[in-house]
Amino acid sequence: MYFLLMFIMLFSTASNKQIRLKNNGRFPDKFTFGTATSAYQTEGAWNLDGKGESIWDNFMHKVPSPALYGDTGDIACDSYRRYKEDIRNAAELGVQIYKFSIAWSRILPTGYANFINDKGLTHYKNVVKEILKYNMTPAVTIYHWDLPQRLLEDGIDWTTNDLIPHFVNYSRILIRNLPEVGYWITINEPKQICRLGYGIGVIAPGIKSNGVLEYHCAYIVLKSHAAVYRMFKKEFPHYTAKMSLGSDCQWIRPLTSSPSDIEAATRQLQFECGMYFHPLFNGDWPEILKQRIQERSFAANLSKSRLPEFTDEEIYDIKGNYDFLGINHYYTIFTKNGIESPPNITSYEADVRVTDSFDVYKPDGIYELLKWLTEEYGYHEILITELGLGQNFTYLNKIKTPHLQSKPPYVITENIYINDIDRIYHFKGYMCYILEAITDGINVIGIIIWNLMDDLEWIFGYNIRFGLYYIDFEDPKLPRISKKSAEFIKDLMRTRTLNCTETIQPVCLI
Template sequence: MTWIIFSKIFICILFTSGVSSKYFPPSIDFGVATSAYQIEGAWNVDGRGESIWDNFTHTIPSPIANGDTGDVACDSYDKYEEDVRLIAALGVKYYRFSISWSRVLPTGYSNDINLKGLEYYKNLTLQIKKFGMIPVVTLYHWDLPQRLREDGIDWINIDLVQHFVNYSRIVIEHLPEVGIWLTINEPKQVCHYSYGNGRFAPGIKSSGLLEYQCAYVLLKTHAAVYHMYKEEFPNYEAKMAIAPDCQWVKPLTDKPADIAAAYRQLEFWCGLYYQPIFSGDWPYEVKTRIALRSIMEHYNQSRLPQFDQQEIEYIRGTSDFIAVNHYVTLLVSDVDEGPDDVTSFENDMRTNWTFYPSVNQGANGFTVNPWGIRKVINWLHEQYGKQDILITEVGISDNGTSLNDDFRISFYTGMYCNILEAVETDNINVFGVIAWSYIDNFEWLDGYTMHFGMYHIDFSDADRKRVPKKSVEFFQNLTTKRYLNCEDEL
């Protein structure tokens, strides 16, 4: 059985007590990340159209902490040159940012191009190149144009595929300087939180139903963009991938039921989006569980849309490397089968999870267990073969009350040491690590109460002054010396 194989993987991934080298090899580059809605502001400036997150945050009563919005955010639309200078001063190679679809195409439709929006991203990209860095561009980081949504074209409508391809073509054509393309950030968040439990924009609650339709449309969209890129831009050298998040899970006990539960959770949370791209079709465990629950709940067919063979072949292989966002490790146990009159993602997955215990945690409650990142990239290697891996996000939040973020320095030291151990001991080919985030920003439902940045911003300050935290010096030392003391971090 598949969960038995998974239990063997748990046993076989052995960790040694120390790294063979404390220096990062030249094959690994460092970077930092942001996203458009979280930092740009200028939400209705220079022809930008409304996005679903603009609409969502302007809802009354507000679903966001303190009624915060991204209307101004970090004001990076006006301060992008300063941001690029500060990022370059960190000594990093990669700057990952995202494109606001509605800044380029205000209505989402390709017959309505905002030249000022394209000019902004062109200038930003050229500025990054000027400082010797590589632009890593995400085409979609959750901010769908509101007009498309109002017209019924969103992530549960197959018509979105062609609109996203049209948008992506325009962006790619105008930004040949981009070094790495990422199609969609954290597809699980897009589908589970936007169309499952409804906590994210556009706030649709359809757990176990429309969230799977979203996954189906999203994967076909990613594949269509990838094929368009390879066919229409053969002279572009930049590689392309999708960027799922994958959090590590550890069984609560060594009982077979808990080991099987941990395996299921990985397949539902991570495999759902990785396997169709790297192996083809949905994960077996996902297909069988949803089919079983669908029968129990008296549906005429599985609630999971099925790929035909042509679709399987079209989606498989549409990635040049593995990208992964990682933040936290979970403790997972098996639970009893849910009632047959309740359809939900949770009943399909049939697990219970909590954060893995730790003496340290971020302001958002995420506990700190840096060894989880090594487990995740080993699992990806075991599941999908020897692939190049780019860690596209890793970070921790503070509450914004102090610039002395020693716990962030400790967090990154632990994470980076475990990544180095995976490279040197486990022979995992990680070619880059991108930290979230360069700067404090709008943190979705948490608004401005969570601070992931190395640079602090007081969001009551109209000037949005960038103030370095202690972790800035840490990163400058890391990128200059490429050295970490890892003896106590594994």
Template sequence: MGIYLVFIIGAVIVSRSQGHAVDYLKFPDDLLLGAASSSYQVEGAWNEDGKGENIWDRMTHANPEKIDDRSTGDIACDAYHKTKEDIALMKDLGLQFYRFSISWSRILPTGFPNKINQAGIDYYNDLINQLLANNIIPMVTVYHWDLPQPLQDLGGFANPEIINWLKDYAKVVFDHFGDRVKTWITINEPKQICEFGYGTGMFAPGLQAGGIGNYLCTHNLLKAHAHIYHMYDKIYRRNQKGHIGITAECSWSEPATNATQDIEAAERRRQFDFGMYMNPIFHKNGDYPAVVKQFVAKRSKEEGFPRSRLPEFTQQEINFIKGTSDFFGLNHYTTVLVKDKKADPIGDPSQDKDTRVETFQDPNWLTGSFSYFRSVPWGLRKALNYIKHNYGNPEILITENGFPDAESFNDQGRIRYYKDNLKAVLDAIYTDHVRITVYTAWSLMDNFEWSSGYTVRFGLYHVDFNDTNRPRTPKESVKFYKNLIKTRRLNTEDPKLP
């Protein structure tokens, strides 16, 4: 157990080929293989044992039309009642670690630490202890989108007080679980929280305040993350001996042509897509990317705003945020082709209008049940190299990578996706010398996929959501991933697609 923890918390990687012939299809010993989930997507028990209401509870109940199949996460996979069963699946699969998130509302029903729900603490203690008893490392996300509704009623991430609210919540989490959890992710996917939650309104809390609300959210979120990092560093790291970082979803933006304007557009989309969130933390100069500041400021002026809609960091804040991650958490699913676009007519602001690009995909790229999630392994490799060269060669934890079903059980498309993307990971490690120490399959089982409800399935295990017992059934990809973990070698022979 101890040696895995040493690997995962980021010692400098020794050359993987010192004086030996290299098997380029074999996984290095220090690359951990696991799977992931998140609290709202799998737990269910939405109002049991003292849990409070969160923003997804509210949105799915009050605005069911925002979910493709009008479903909720009220029961989801019923993981709250199936800890022993699910860990047995993980053990049989051979997972080295399991990434999951903690429900803020389950341990702090009102969002504030003056009322701690002991039943929630007990649930996560039991989950962590059972994982460790089965030699599975817990990798824990502090915040994965399910803000307590009472805090949203006060403005949520648009209120600067979210910095204190998140910090107070994180302190409770570290106090209760940090003695056993050694890898922490503060926040999962800032873009999805802010752009989709406070910009387009596609995700909870469903606010449509594009070009303003999403930037306020981003500004406060980054400062909240930095405060959590510094608190852990100052108070907990010495005794708990863990590592802590942040995860962003980074699709790859490829220029659609060799024209200068399209090359610039692709880079601009990268900066709006993930640079806005990771540049302040990982870039040597900190702060938002220059092109983001420039384009938002220019359009804000044209729209008649007295100042840029993107808030400015003070130099003190830039210094405070810079360097606040022990690793780069990467969620990657697909690639888009990018062309420059003429500016939209002046009207209501939005991040899309600020970015000023057109995106599309090659219809020949492998796709499953959701056309956007196409398999483009060279895009993953380019993203990994981009992170290496632009963010100081950080240790990279691939915290999500996955593909939606086209078939319920014979998921050969998913197997091919994993094979092709894992080959890209190995190429990045051996040929490009990218420092990758974790690979995480999304997801362990089918779950509530946010605005898609149960219409999109990413799981290795099939879940029957029409059965009150929510039975789990292994798909063909379970056999593939189980053998991969056991042999620690990739068989690149393509499966026969159905």
């Protein structure tokens, strides 16, 4: 699920394009496919069996609601109770990985490790057991945005060093009790946590500190990830699971061939992707980040840069703490060099200084991104931890504000959701270019499709649909119905082959 996409692109079309691969369109035998869910978006049972309140429980219960139509995750897909059905549906697709996240406050209701909620821990043990029953590999996201509310109220969050030991304690409990997990994703989409949660403040915890706290958040996220990774390798050396960060990274192209636009695209790549990958793989922030933010900080008469400075020890502690490179990818950005803002304007946008346009269906962008990541950070195993496309962009384009509390008369029929042919073209195009990258020697080891079923798309409620299974949220029974895209994935799992020489049709989302 790539949340920022909802703010920037509500409708997309693409011209026919042919992909001509160097191979026969067959994925390597060891290549793995998976699908995914996250706790707050699917589980429901928000206050049952000892679960504590999370920042998303608190955020979505505000009045007026920050979410479209006042939707919440109180019930969601009811997956807390129906996890066996959902895991069985994933198994029927034929995928090899089932990725899910754990709700921190379901394990530690207050966020502190002085009390472990046994019912919550037992639940996730049962989830792992059920995944293994179908010979799938459990992949666990330790943190998918749902910080315990108590920690926030105590002044401990992703902008404070005090969070790090609590995140390590929580992670240790999970790792110790779930030894069968095959992949650990420490933190999902840190850019969204920091940019949207602490920069422009449109997701929980809703703090607006554009160009200031989002950088502090990035600093703490990286140190937190590294601390958990070091703990994992030191205390659990006999475990064979792999661990990394799951960072969202889109491909960025210059809008024109002008040197200024080319420079702008490079700059934005470092702000959007390098901010999290560069410290992990190369050490320290990218130079352009340090330069731009320091220059604008000093121009505004600040005594130091708004970007926190890593100490030599912190650089050493963060660099190299990964077992693979994990990326969430959804679209391509076309960027143009922007106008320098006055020094009294403090914002991330002023620091990056670009003007963007977007294309959801630009499948060759994933090839260019994978190539760039390999050139920039070296030859590593790359796991695409999210790849997907949501339905309902045109529907949202008819809505003037994301804060409506009652639904407009515009209705989309269930059949249109289920017959999601456009999404098949989307998956096929992107996967063909991933195959092209593999053929050219880039070490992509797997794709995890976002997501298994329609769920709560954060403040857009149940109105954006990324699922391979359709859910009618107006029906109390919340039936899971297989979409056409699910049938496509089943067939791909059976043959492991794509015909990438046929014309890829235009995408015109409902």
